[in-house]
Amino acid sequence: MSSRAHPVDGDLSPATDGGNLPIKSSPTRHKVGIPPKPNMFKDFMYTFKETFFHDDPLRDFKDQPRSKQFMLGLRSVFPVFDWGRDYNLKKFRGDLISGLTIASLCIPQDIGYAKLANLDPKYGLYSSFVPPLVYACMGSSRDIAIGPVAVVSLLIGTLLRAEIDPNTSPDEYLRLAFTATFFAGITEAALGFFRLGFLIDFLSHAAVVGFMGGAAITIALQQLKGFLGIKKFTKKTDIIAVLDSVFSSAHHGWNWQTILIGASFLTFLLTSKFIGKKSKKLFWVPATAPLISVIISTFFVYITRADKQGVQIVKHLDQGINPSSFHLIYFSGDNLAKGIRIGVVCGMVALTEAVAIGRTFAAMKDYQIDGNKEMVALGMMNVVGSMSSCYVATGSFSRSAVNFMAGCQTAVSNIIMSIVVLLTLLFLTPLFKYTPNAILAAIIINAVIPLIDIQAAILIFKVDKLDFVACMGAFFGVIFVSVEIGLLIAVSISFAKILLQVTRPRTAVLGNIPRTSVYRNIQQYPEATMVPGVLTIRVDSAIYFSNSNYVRERIQRWLHEEEEKVKATSLPRIQFLIIEMSPVTDIDTSGIHALEDLYKSLQKRDIQLILANPGPLVIGKLHLSHFADMLGEDNIYLTVADAVDACCPKLSDEV
Numbered sequence: 001m002s003s004r005a006h007p008v009d010g011d012l013s014p015a016t017d018g019g020n021l022p023i024k025s026s027p028t029r030h031k032v033g034i035p036p037k038p039n040m041f042k043d044f045m046y047t048f049k050e051t052f053f054h055d056d057p058l059r060d061f062k063d064q065p066r067s068k069q070f071m072l073g074l075r076s077v078f079p080v081f082d083w084g085r086d087y088n089l090k091k092f093r094g095d096l097i098s099g100l101t102i103a104s105l106c107i108p109q110d111i112g113y114a115k116l117a118n119l120d121p122k123y124g125l126y127s128s129f130v131p132p133l134v135y136a137c138m139g140s141s142r143d144i145a146i147g148p149v150a151v152v153s154l155l156i157g158t159l160l161r162a163e164i165d166p167n168t169s170p171d172e173y174l175r176l177a178f179t180a181t182f183f184a185g186i187t188e189a190a191l192g193f194f195r196l197g198f199l200i201d202f203l204s205h206a207a208v209v210g211f212m213g214g215a216a217i218t219i220a221l222q223q224l225k226g227f228l229g230i231k232k233f234t235k236k237t238d239i240i241a242v243l244d245s246v247f248s249s250a251h252h253g254w255n256w257q258t259i260l261i262g263a264s265f266l267t268f269l270l271t272s273k274f275i276g277k278k279s280k281k282l283f284w285v286p287a288t289a290p291l292i293s294v295i296i297s298t299f300f301v302y303i304t305r306a307d308k309q310g311v312q313i314v315k316h317l318d319q320g321i322n323p324s325s326f327h328l329i330y331f332s333g334d335n336l337a338k339g340i341r342i343g344v345v346c347g348m349v350a351l352t353e354a355v356a357i358g359r360t361f362a363a364m365k366d367y368q369i370d371g372n373k374e375m376v377a378l379g380m381m382n383v384v385g386s387m388s389s390c391y392v393a394t395g396s397f398s399r400s401a402v403n404f405m406a407g408c409q410t411a412v413s414n415i416i417m418s419i420v421v422l423l424t425l426l427f428l429t430p431l432f433k434y435t436p437n438a439i440l441a442a443i444i445i446n447a448v449i450p451l452i453d454i455q456a457a458i459l460i461f462k463v464d465k466l467d468f469v470a471c472m473g474a475f476f477g478v479i480f481v482s483v484e485i486g487l488l489i490a491v492s493i494s495f496a497k498i499l500l501q502v503t504r505p506r507t508a509v510l511g512n513i514p515r516t517s518v519y520r521n522i523q524q525y526p527e528a529t530m531v532p533g534v535l536t537i538r539v540d541s542a543i544y545f546s547n548s549n550y551v552r553e554r555i556q557r558w559l560h561e562e563e564e565k566v567k568a569t570s571l572p573r574i575q576f577l578i579i580e581m582s583p584v585t586d587i588d589t590s591g592i593h594a595l596e597d598l599y600k601s602l603q604k605r606d607i608q609l610i611l612a613n614p615g616p617l618v619i620g621k622l623h624l625s626h627f628a629d630m631l632g633e634d635n636i637y638l639t640v641a642d643a644v645d646a647c648c649p650k651l652s653d654e655v
Contacts (some may be wrong), residue, residue, distance in 0.1 A: 007314050023030055023350065027348050030638045030642075031633070031636075031638070032613070032614060032619055032636050032637070033187060033616070033619075034619055034620065034623060035616040035617075035619070035620045037620075044329060049606075051198075051292065052194075052195040053195065055370070055422030057076070057370070057372075059107050060072055061073075063460050073228050074222045075411070076373070077138065077376075078137050078138055078395055079137075079138065079139065079373075079552050080136065080137045080345050080411070082137075083142075083410055083411075087410065087412070090409075091409035091410060091412070092409075092412065093117055094406075094407040094408060095201065095408055095409050095410055095413045095415075095416060096413075096416055097406055097407060098402075098403045098406035098413040098416075099408075099409035099412070099413040099415070099416020099417045099419075099420070100289070100405045100416060100417075100420065100476050101283075101284055101287045101288070101402055101403070102145050102365070102399045102402050102403050102406070102413065102417050103416065103417040103420035103421060104287060104288045104290070104291040105287050105288070105290055105291070105398070105399055105402055106128050106145070106147050106399055106417060106421070106628045107125065107128075107291060107294075107397075107420075107421065108290040108291055108293070108294045108394075108439075108440065108443050109124075109147075109148075109398075109399075109443060109444070109447060110124030110126065110127065110128050110148055110421075110441035110593065111124050111244055111317075111440055112124070112441070112443050113148040113150060113153040113444070114127075114148065114153070114391075115226075115437075115513070116150065116153040116154050116157055116219065116444065117148070117153040117154070117156050117157040117160075117391055117439065118157045118160065118161060118166040118173065118175070119166075119174070119177060119391060120318075120319045121314055121317055121432070122317055122425075122429070123177075123369075123389060123390065123391055124148050125421055125424065125425055125429075126322045126388070126389045126390050126425075127147060127148045127385060127390040127391055127392075127393045128146070128148065128393070128417065128418065128420075128421045128424065129321070129322060129390075129418050129421045129422055130148040130322055130381075130384060130385050130388045130390055131146050131147070131381040131382065131384070131385045131390055131393040132146040132147065132379055132381075132393075132414035132415070132417055132418045133414070133418050134377070134381035134384050134385070135289065135377055135378070135411065135414060135419075136411040136412065136414045136415045137411075138373075138376065138377035138380055138381070139373075139374060139375065139377040139378070139411055140369045140370055140373050140374060140377070141357075141358040141360075141361065141362060141369050141395075141411070142361075142362075142365070142367070142410050142411060143358075143361035143362070143365065143403055143404045143407065143408055144354065144357055144358050144361065144395040144403075145395065145399035145400045145402070145403045145413070145414060145417065146381065146393055146394070146395060146396070146414055147393055147396055147399065147417075148391065148392070148393055148396075148452070149214045149350075149353065149393075149395075150215070150216070150219050150220070150397045150444060150447060150448050151212060151216075151349065151353065151393055151399075151451070152217065152346055152349060152350045152353070152392050152394055153391075153485050154215060154219050154222070154495060155215075155293060155346055155349055155484070155487075156180060156181075156342065156346050156391060156392055157343070158179065158237055158482060158483045158484065159180070159342045159345065159346070159483075159484060160173060160176055160177055160342060161173075161182065161235060162484075163176060163335075163338050163342075164501075170395075174328065175329070175330060175335070176330065176335055176338060176339055176342070178325050178328050178329050178386045178387075178389070178391070179329050179330040179335065179336070179338075179339030179340075179343070179386070180338075180339045180343040180346060180381055180391075180392070181343065181346075181385060181386035181390065181391050182329050182339070182343065182382070182383060182386035182387070182393050183340045183342075183343025183344065183380050184343040184344070184346045184347030184350060184379075184388060184392050185347065185349075185378075185379045185380065185381070185382030185383035185384075185385070186343070186379065186383060187343060187344045187347035187348065187351075187379070188347045188350070188351050188375050188376075188378045188379030188382060189375065189378075189380055189383065190375075190379070191351065191372075191377025191379075192371075192372040192374070192375025192376035192379060193372075193376055195372050196259060197355070197371045197372045197375055200348065200351055200352050200355065202491070202494055202495065202498070203348075203352055203405075203490060203491060203494055204467065204470055204493075204497065205460075205467075205599035206460045206467035206468065206470045206471040207466070207470045207471065207474045207490035207491070207493060207494045208352065208356070208474075209453055209456045209460065209471050210457070210470065210471035210472060210473065210475035210478075210486075210490060211459060211474040211475070211478060211486055211487060212451045212452075212453070212492045213451060213452045213453060213457070213475050214474060214475040214476070214477065214478025214479045214483075214486050215448075215451065215478055215480075215483060215486070216448040216449065216451035216452045217452065217479050218237050218239070218242075218478055218483060219444060219445075219448045220444075220445045220449075220502040220575070221237075221239060221242045221243070221246075222237065222242065222324050223444050223445050224242070224246050224441070225444075226258075226262070226312065226330040226437035226438055226440060226441035227258070227259070227262040227266075227309060227438055227441040227442065227445070228246065228253075228254045228255070228258065228259055228262075229253075229257075229258030229259065229311065229437075229438065230245070230246065230249050230253045230254065231253060231312075232245075232253065233245050233249075234483075237482055237483060238479065238480055238482060239479045239480060240480070242372065242470050245272055246641070249279075253421055255309075255310045255311060255312075257306050257309050257310065257311050258310070258311050258312065258436065258437075258438045259438075261297055261300070261301075261306075261311065261436050261439060262436075262438035262439070262441055262442050263296060263442075265293045265296075265439050265442045266445060266446060267440075268289065268293060268440040269286075269289050269290065269293060269442060269443065269446040270446060270449075272285045272289035273286040273289075273446065277514065280405060283402060283405040283406060284406070286402075287402045287406070290443045290446070293439050293442070293443065294432075294435055294439055294443075297435065297436050297438075297439040298431065298432065298434050298435045298436070298439075300436045301313060301435075301436050302434040304648075306436070307434065307436075307471075311329070311436050311438070312432050312436065312437040312438075313433065313435060313436055313437065314432050314433060314434075314435045314436075314437065314440075315433060316433060317425065317429040317430070317432045317433065318429065319425065319428065319429045319430060320425060320426065321422060322388040322389045322390065323389055323423055324387065324388060324389070324390075324545055325387055325388060325389040325424070326387040327387065328466055329386060329387070336443070336550040345484070345487070346392050347379075347382070347392070348392075349487065350377060350378070350382075350392055350394035351378060351394070352621030353394055353395060353397070354374065354378055354394040354395035355371055355374055355375070357395040357396075357400050358374055358395060359371075359398050359650040360379040360399060361404055363546070364404070378395075379384060379392065379395065397444065397450070397451075398450065400523065401549040420485070424590035429565045438447075449499060457471055466497055466500070466614070467497070469493065470494060470497060473489045473490070473493045474486050474487070474489050474490035474493070477489035477490070495639065499546075501541075501640045502541075502544070502546050502547060503546045503550060504547065504550055505539065505540055505541030505547055505549050505550075505551065506540040506541070507537055507538065507540065507551070507554050507555065507558065508523065508537070508538045508540065509521070509522050509523075509530070509535070509536065509537055509558060509562075510520075510522065510528070510532045510536040510537070510538055510580060510640065511525070511528030511536075512530075512531065512644070513525060513527070513528055514527060514528075514529065514530055516637070517641035518641075519536060519580070519640040519644075526567055531644055531647070531648065532571050532572045533572040533573065533575045533576060533647070534573075534574070534575070534576045534578060534644055534648075535558065535562050535574050535576070535577050535578070535608045536561060536578040536579075536580060536612075536643075536644070536646050537555055537558055537577070537578070537579055537580065538579075538580035538582075538583060538639055539551055539555075539579060539580070539583060539584055540583045541583065541584065542585045542586040542587065542591075543582055543584055543586075543588070543590075543591030543593060543594065543595075544585045544586070544587075544588050544590065544592035545588055545589075545591070548591045548593070548594035549594060550586075551591075552565055552594040552595075552597060552598050553593060555577070555579070555598060556598070556601065559574065559577060559607075559641075562574055574607060575608065575647075576605060576607065576608050576610055576643075576647045577602060577607055577609050577610065578610045578611075578612055578643045578644070578647075579609070579610070579611050579612065580611055580612050580613065580640050581611050581612060581614040581615070581618060582612075582613040582614075583613065584614065584615065584618055585615060585616075585617065585618075586617050586618065586651075587617070587618050587621055587622075588621075589625070590619065592622065592625045592627050595622075595627060596627060596630065599627075599630065599631060608635065608647075609631060609635065610635045610636070610637065610643050610647070611631065611635065611636045611637070612636075612637045612638070612639060612640045612642070612643045613637070613638055613639055613640070614636065619636070
């Protein structure tokens with residue numbers, strides 16, 4: 001307790017502002033209200049509703065006839081019946097342009113992403129045909145573009161390869177991919193159906209930024225195989241193994257024609273992206289650049305027969321629509337458990353990315369999306385997709401951004417994209433035979449660069465150092481170990497941060513703002529003055545079993561520190577300890593026991609414990625536990641100012 005914080009020595013008059021006008025206390029004291037005795041069933045139902053049904057999804061069904069309720073239910077499950085009623089030619093024009101634009105972007109990306117997942121390129125195209133159609137009927141986002149994405153493709157490819165080698169057992173690998181996709185969909189749909197979407201919020205924004213950045217670098221490094229024309233490449237994904245594989249093959253494994261193609265078109269793609277950023281009207285330039293690159297490079301390789309000079313090409317790409325794959329999904333055996341494990345992980349990551357994208361664009365257009373409905377839609381599209389030769393699909397940020405800038409109005413843009421992909425599968429796949437792998441590598445590198453969000457990392461460092469640790473932990477875990485380890489680190493650090501905040505809540509010493517009856521943190525407001533003989537502490541959290549001992553010990557440490565300062569400055573000893581309880585939203589039996597222990601400890605030292613402004617839940621539990629009786633009703637006040645005003649005359653009487 002510094003001399004700055006106190007009035008002059010010996011001044012035991014009612015609380016002052018340090019030489020200015022005295023604080024005026026209210027003529028009548030208002031007691032803290034005691035809520036009615038809680039009803040256990042009502043309390044449980046309220047908590048249950050706020051946890052799982054906080055958005056009150058059935059509010060529109062109240063007092064409606066059965067026929068109306070049926071239609072509302074149909075629109076809830078299939079939003080297409082809702083927005084479809086007002087669909088018109090003007091909206092279709094915007095959806096047509098955006099659908100064609102994202103189709104030109106998704107076709108070359110899908111071929112590359114399938115290779116990233118160690119699958120035949122056709123499965124990437126399959127995954128942009130069926131899932132978008134399902135989502136268009138069930139999804140509530142107007143802007144999200146559905147299909148394979150780089151991070152999930154890398155994740156599922158890495159996890160599958162750890163179980164089955166795609167080169168020695170391609171059929172088993174494919175079956176496990178469909179199984180993982182099926183259970184990814186089940187996971188997503190179950191989280192939405194049981195309204196457990198809040199679980200994905202446990203992966204913090206900082207951890208996601210780090211994970212995505214690390215995954216982007218890992219994906220880009222993996223593309224060096226196709227970009228440099230290397231035939232023998234490591235199966236590991238960590239940066240050390242990849243760079244060792246790249247440089248060990250520098251003298252004999254690199255192909256200069258491949259490098260020339262890759263570097264030329266990567267430069268073209270990056271330039272087109274720069275042009276698109278400079279002028280939003282030219283959004284179509286970076287959107288169509290990948291397809292233009294594929295067409296030009298394919299034609300170049302065909303007329304020069306560069307494939308005979310060592311340039312690796314896509315080769316055969318099957319023609320035709322998705323065949324059924326239901327019979328290929330594992331529903332028994334050892335691979336079932338593997339499929340479930342991989343599916344749950346991929347489903348959660350895909351869900352996190354899609355919901356974040358949907359919310360971002362919904363906020364930009366000022367409309368709401370239902371997170372739980374989105375999860376059901378994403379889950380059902382992957383379940384259906386797994387039965388029609390697709391692997392895990394989700395919302396793509398790059399394609400969604402293009403979809404948004406192209407002027408999409410509804411999910412019809414996804415349908416347009418699916419139709420273009422269908423036509424490609426039926427008639428155009430033979431044209432991709434001479435497409436060089438280098439151009440696919442360049443397209444993927446160009447696509448993942450925006451995932452490295454340096455500005456976000458800098459902001460995280462400035463705002464919250466602990467968040468930055470989570471960000472960097474996930475980032476380095478991905479690039480130096482593996483994608484799954486990076487994901488595990490991201491989740492672990494996110495949980496650790498939650499535990500740290502719960503178990504170590506903040507506390508603060510309060511002082512009076514001059515010429516007011518307001519008490520605030522003396523560190524935030526240096527001009528705030530402390531009242532001699534009174535220590536006021538605010539606890540900024542609910543008091544539970546996980547933090548009750550820490551709260552008690554921290555309060556006692558504050559008290560000890562202030563008593564040491566008082567002795568050093570010859571000020572009146574601390575006689576009253578006021579705990580500001582307004583931030584304490586709840587308390588359990590462990591918290592009440594901690595207060596009882598604190599009260600007994602203070603009694604031995606002739607210090608009176610006082611509570612200020614406990615909330616309804618807290619004061620109700622304090623009365624039920626009889627701690628309020630032990631403390632005394634006269635020691636529970638509505639405000640800190642009331643408590644201080646009551647303490648000061650007592651201090652004066654003792655002098």
